[in-house]
Amino acid sequence: MNFSIAEENYIKAIWRLQQADSNVTTNELSAELQTKPASVTDMLKRLKEKKILNYEPYYGVKLNADGKKIALGIIRRHRLWEYFLVEKLKFEWDAVHVIAEELEHVSSPELVERLDHFLGFPKADPHGDPIPDSSGRMETSKHISLHQLKEQQPAIVSGVNDQSSGLPEILRQKKISIGTKVEIKQRFLFDGSIEIKIRNQPLITLSEQLAKNIYVTPL
Amino acid sequence: MNFSIAEENYIKAIWRLQQADSNVTTNELSAELQTKPASVTDMLKRLKEKKILNYEPYYGVKLNADGKKIALGIIRRHRLWEYFLVEKLKFEWDAVHVIAEELEHVSSPELVERLDHFLGFPKADPHGDPIPDSSGRMETSKHISLHQLKEQQPAIVSGVNDQSSGLPEILRQKKISIGTKVEIKQRFLFDGSIEIKIRNQPLITLSEQLAKNIYVTPL
DNA sequence: TATTTTTTTTAGATTTGCCTAAATTATAAT
DNA sequence: ATTATAATTTAGGCAAATCTAAAAAAAATA
Known part of the structure; x- marks a missing residue:
């Protein structure tokens, strides 16, 4: 299945919020994504149709196994690009997040694997966050x-x-x-x-x- | 001014066609972009409002000086990424075009300048096409x-x-x-x-x- | 428990970028 | 110079992703 940039941003945001909270609310998401709650409801209905999350009106949302896998793919790309930007292009830590938010949506799987190889299979991005491997496994650092x-x-x-x-x-x-x-x-x-x-x-x-x-x- | 991915693809296509032809027609563009002529007309009207091209109904279109500058920026990004993909990630020539079409829309100017520096300021991409410099100048190879x-x-x-x-x-x-x-x-x-x-x-x-x-x- | 407040959803609109079908204009052919 | 053909535009519609305003449901409070 294929996801738009907007959809990927929702998936990523849900993943991030559910790390802390398990069940993610419409308001939390709208704050995270700087959109209105009504827009979130719309998108959740669409993502539910794609069967990557459990969403019941008024009761919040949670990624299912498929959704988590997709989220970890996006996070993998984001963190690999951050590593690239700091280690190869000599950006400062604090400049890379915004750029990696764009690069993470470039979807070629071969690009990601080759980039990983080129970078020497780094375990963590420049902020210390672990980089998931190609099957979505990741060191759960308990910091x-x-x-x-x-x-x-x-x-x-x-x-x-x-x-x-x-x-x-x-x-x-x-x-x-x-x-x-x-x-x-x-x-x-x-x-x-x-x-x-x-x-x-x-x-x-x-x-x-x-x-x-x-x-x-x-x- | 800021351009969407769709707009950037039109600008790039017009630039490519006007190298050969100077005046670019609606049909040429629709063939190049795999869209219908009616969609092209829509977009040309929108880009005309943004003052980057000269468009008269029924008489074709031509980028103005601003439009050309934008086009060369996109082409610069495309060719730098192609160079990166082949020289650093060891892709074959023929695999890189599609991926570079995505990467070229990542818009950070600092990213482009640092990438150029990291690659050693290459003069041409892996297909031999010249890479414009940051101000849009480019060796006009007469091949x-x-x-x-x-x-x-x-x-x-x-x-x-x-x-x-x-x-x-x-x-x-x-x-x-x-x-x-x-x-x-x-x-x-x-x-x-x-x-x-x-x-x-x-x-x-x-x-x-x-x-x-x-x-x-x-x- | 009844009421108020907060959260969430629904309804209806907007913009972008595309489509089809019909109308219009330009070009080529007789 | 007319007519036929090809190119282009207009009109009207659709899906994605957003918005505002109003309605409905859940949670908090009196």
């Missing part, structure tokens, strides 16, 4: 946001938020990158900011907003 | 088809037809590639076939159809 990390619990930075722009600049300045070992030394309830220790460096302060956009794997 | 070459006139193979599939196979078998020196020794009026000499090899026979899809620059 949490740095903001959720317990105090005194050492962890490794494993990713950053894909969608937020301006992150690379601040992370470069603070000398944080994927693989960096971090530990929360103190937490301020007043504004949600944290103080963290990196190697032997002096303590540094991160805002709540920043900590929420950095992902870590506890050790 | 003709091998079929049009005069007998006993030495020439260098400078390109092959972009759109035709299966060419690489037959060219590999006959040991012809871009840069090969050729000369027509005999021409058969009966079926339009020709006999050519390549270096010190024995004469080989090419069908009219094949000769029309190989381009040469006379010496």
Whole structure:
């Protein structure tokens, strides 16, 4: 079966939301996709006809097995292109998301497999998100946001938020990158900011907003 | 100004046709794009509103300076991606056209400039067609088809037809590639076939159809 | 439990890009 | 110069993907 760009964007958005929530609502989708709820209802009816999701009026939506496979194909393309843009074309992290949103819709399966081979079968994109293999399998990294990390619990930075722009600049300045070992030394309830220790460096302060956009794997 | 994929395909088709013909007709366009003449009329009216071409009902169409610039941007992207697909992803010549037709519509200007840089600023795509630079300038190679070459006139193979599939196979078998020196020794009026000499090899026979899809620059 | 608020769906319109069938204009042939 | 043919445009329609406004259903609150 073949999907339009609009359909692929809905499938991707449903997949993303159902990771957190299992059952995805019309309103959540309309916020995610910057469209009106009425447009979402229309599209869900169309995608239901294509038998890639379970949708009951008023009760939300969920991708079925076929739908998940399609979603993982789109995510695979997106992340491979992000890797290409950063590793080969030397883009900054925060510039690649928008471009990869376009490239991910180029549908040739042979292109994807050759690109994967050309890139050396990378396991994760530049933000640390795992790249599904050609049959849709993917390492389920159980990372949490740095903001959720317990105090005194050492962890490794494993990713950053894909969608937020301006992150690379601040992370470069603070000398944080994927693989960096971090530990929360103190937490301020007043504004949600944290103080963290990196190697032997002096303590540094991160805002709540920043900590929420950095992902870590506890050790 | 921003153009849809459909609009970009029309602009590209008009540009291609007006290379040969200057004034492009509705029927030529409908044949080129595999649509009905009525659809072409619709689109020409819309593109005229966008002021990128001169169109008078019943008298054909012609891109203006702005239109040509847009066309050369699309062609630049198409040919850079073709180069990438062949040189980096190791696709065969004849497989890349369809994929490049999709990639060419990805619109980030920075992507195009970085891709160009990554590829080493190639001058021509894998079929020998020149790649316009970022301001739309392009080497105007004055090649003709091998079929049009005069007998006993030495020439260098400078390109092959972009759109035709299966060419690489037959060219590999006959040991012809871009840069090969050729000369027509005999021409058969009966079926339009020709006999050519390549270096010190024995004469080989090419069908009219094949000769029309190989381009040469006379010496 | 009844009422209010929020969420979701339905109904009806719009734009893009295409179609078919009919009308119009240009070109070629007698 | 008329007539026949070919090319082009107009008119009216359709599907995809969106919208607004109104109606209906579900959830929250009094």
